[in-house]
Amino acid sequence: MAISAADVNKLRQMTGSGMMDCKKALTEAGGDFEAAIDILRKAGQKVAAKRADNETNEGTVLIAISADGTNGKLVALACETEPVSKVADFTELASALLASAVANNVADKDALLASTLADGRVAQEAMVELTGKIGEKITIAGYENVTADKVVSYIHSNNKIGVLVAFANVQGTDVQEVGKDIAMQITAMKPVALDKDGVDSATIEREIEVGREQARAEGKPEAMLDKIAAGRLEKFYKESTLLNQQFVKDGSINIKQLLEQTQKGLSISSFKRIALA
Numbered sequence: 001m002a003i004s005a006a007d008v009n010k011l012r013q014m015t016g017s018g019m020m021d022c023k024k025a026l027t028e029a030g031g032d033f034e035a036a037i038d039i040l041r042k043a044g045q046k047v048a049a050k051r052a053d054n055e056t057n058e059g060t061v062l063i064a065i066s067a068d069g070t071n072g073k074l075v076a077l078a079c080e081t082e083p084v085s086k087v088a089d090f091t092e093l094a095s096a097l098l099a100s101a102v103a104n105n106v107a108d109k110d111a112l113l114a115s116t117l118a119d120g121r122v123a124q125e126a127m128v129e130l131t132g133k134i135g136e137k138i139t140i141a142g143y144e145n146v147t148a149d150k151v152v153s154y155i156h157s158n159n160k161i162g163v164l165v166a167f168a169n170v171q172g173t174d175v176q177e178v179g180k181d182i183a184m185q186i187t188a189m190k191p192v193a194l195d196k197d198g199v200d201s202a203t204i205e206r207e208i209e210v211g212r213e214q215a216r217a218e219g220k221p222e223a224m225l226d227k228i229a230a231g232r233l234e235k236f237y238k239e240s241t242l243l244n245q246q247f248v249k250d251g252s253i254n255i256k257q258l259l260e261q262t263q264k265g266l267s268i269s270s271f272k273r274i275a276l277a
Helices: 005-015 019-028 033-050 088-103 109-114 123-134 176-189 201-217 222-240 255-262
Strands: 058-065 071-079 139-147 150-155 161-168 250-254 267-275
Touching: 005 019, 005 033, 019 033, 033 123, 058 088, 058 150, 058 161, 071 088, 071 150, 071 161, 071 267, 088 109, 088 123, 088 139, 109 123, 109 139, 139 161, 139 267, 150 176, 161 176, 176 255, 176 267, 201 222, 250 255, 255 267
Parallel strands: none
Antiparallel strands: 058 071, 071 139, 150 161, 161 267
16 A cells, blocks of 8 residues: 555654654555554564674763652663764653652662553663664663662763762761762772772682782792782772772872761761763
């Protein structure tokens, strides 16, 4: 049957797909709009599969903090290129995902993918549809849901790095300013753990081995290698674990001391950092 330009335009308005894709789908569906939409969705699934191995280093990071400041949710929606990250359909999907995370108190990324958006679509299906429309891989690069006495957030100016800092033993103290300072430090300094107890064994073993090899390359005696490596591991803890890092705004204190100065007993129970890069 003949497909009119008006019908093609109507389907395009309904789906946001390209003119030729809409005409092809309507032709295949015999003019049935619902069937044509299914065809376009299936085409999107094919595009998603075809681009499954593509890198997604662009996108946007969004954060929602509850009214009482005790919960924070962070969503990082990724795509392949920067221009797509600024397209309205992409940013609207990111916002819809965050809204779903808040409305459903989503626990993790898998639950977010399975959640129902406000418009009734399942999140994962909505992502596949948009992949078909824009022709790029779209993925949730990260999702975090944090609850604490107080949660403070920070999004870097490029909207590609987001941080949540969870505080304990706040005792009514306003931690917003110090929290932002610490979140900005996490953004820049990329700590691997809160304290040395949080560093995984594989990282510790790697740092010890690197320390040994560096000492060996410097001509140090074999009998001294383990001691030297242990010293360099302590330096690694100081530089790479948040509580032991020097505070970037005041190098005379570390983050643990900053917390104690802000409020006796104030502590950080956890932090989350997601970066698109």
